Amino acid sequence: MDEEQLVSKKEVLELAGISYGQLYRWKRKGLIPEAWFIRRSTFTGQETFFPREKILERVARIKDMKDTHPLDDLADVITEQVNAKLQVSLERIRRMKGVDASVLEACDIQAGPKKVLSIQDALCVGAVSRLKPTARAEELDLVQRTLRARVDEALLERITAGRLDLHLLRKRISGGGISAEISLVVIAPADAVFDPDVTTIGRVDLQDLLDRIKLNVAASEEGPGSGRSAPEEER
């Protein structure tokens, strides 16, 4: 399974400066998914742990927005089944970490004022910006073509419900003195296993990406300037 770093509930309260009351309230409102509560027995008894990056990022975003948005609205953004027609303002997406002109270009998106993106476009931008450091240009193209062709309402719902990753793979095939390398894009659970000749070039947690996009949409009503980027990107 995941070798994600875990953080105890006590640490979350301390690091984020929040109270038990807030944490339980946010859980009740559906702002923190049930699946993130990982119960382990420790020497002090049962304790709850969370995936470190996810919880700290989520809590920071909730803290950011809770004074300007009712908790129920935030919950709508996070828990709502994704609407394939969801529109995301380009302005917002540009504020996401790692998104620059070259990413937009790689995704074939022309910048313009008041431009809105489809959820597929937004996922492309997010995935490309994360894979850019390790992937080749033609692989980035494959990634965005895959997302545009394959992400439909049903897949969006699966991404919302559980963790699905986009895996960028390379495989070398050789025989008869000829050797070729092919690139593959697979959307599968994070712990998918591939054959031994496959090298993983990059992986994007689509659920996490979608959450960020949706939170960005919610934050967009705050107006420009307050779009603080997430404290830490993934590995």
Next chain:
Amino acid sequence: MSDERRSISMSGAGKLSGGDYARVSIAGAGKVDGDLKAEEIRISGAGKVSGKTEATTISVSGSGVFDGSVTADEMAVSGAGRIEGDAKVKEMKCSGSFRVSGNLSSEYVKVSGHIRVGGNLEADIFKASGGFDVEGLLSADKVEIHLGGKCSAREIGGESIHVERGGLREKSILLDGLVRMFWRGAAAELTTTSIEGDEIELEGTTADVVRGKRVVIGPGCHIKTVEYMETLDVHDDAEVEKQTKV
């Protein structure tokens, strides 16, 4: 919008097909087939709904069984109520015996009888002076328990959690009798594995671990571990095996 919905009152034994009604009142033995939507539902006899129920107010003073989920603004159970699905009820008052097989989510829950929840019980405010058994998490901003029977929850979490012995049980002879009937001889105490909150004051509580900012462990408590952030008071008549300031 003109309201042309019908009102139905069943006083004998009868069957009703589901639908959208203004008022449904079951005084005899009535069964509703399918999903039921109504402004007001009153069950004073024996009523059963086989589908989902959606209403503004529901009152059960006889025996009411809801086979599907229930959504309501207000629900009062003074007889015996049972919900087989999840319940979303803004204001829930239970002075009789009530059982929810799924989760109960609410804004305000008041229990003076007995409530049993198969999943989680979530509310902004939870007040109990009777008994309860929550198989999952009991979570509320404010948890106020006046031990009036056997109380248990797998876990309890919230902002302020107060547990007091010798409940402020409502001075109703009938209610007293009812509670006793269901919970004869049961000691008034709270049992749980863990309690987490910002302000915690406990009496008559047995728990593996209590974690909180400001914690008071009062008489009759048996706690294996207390982890507190600011202050801890332990009463002479309480047992705390291990305490750590974190």
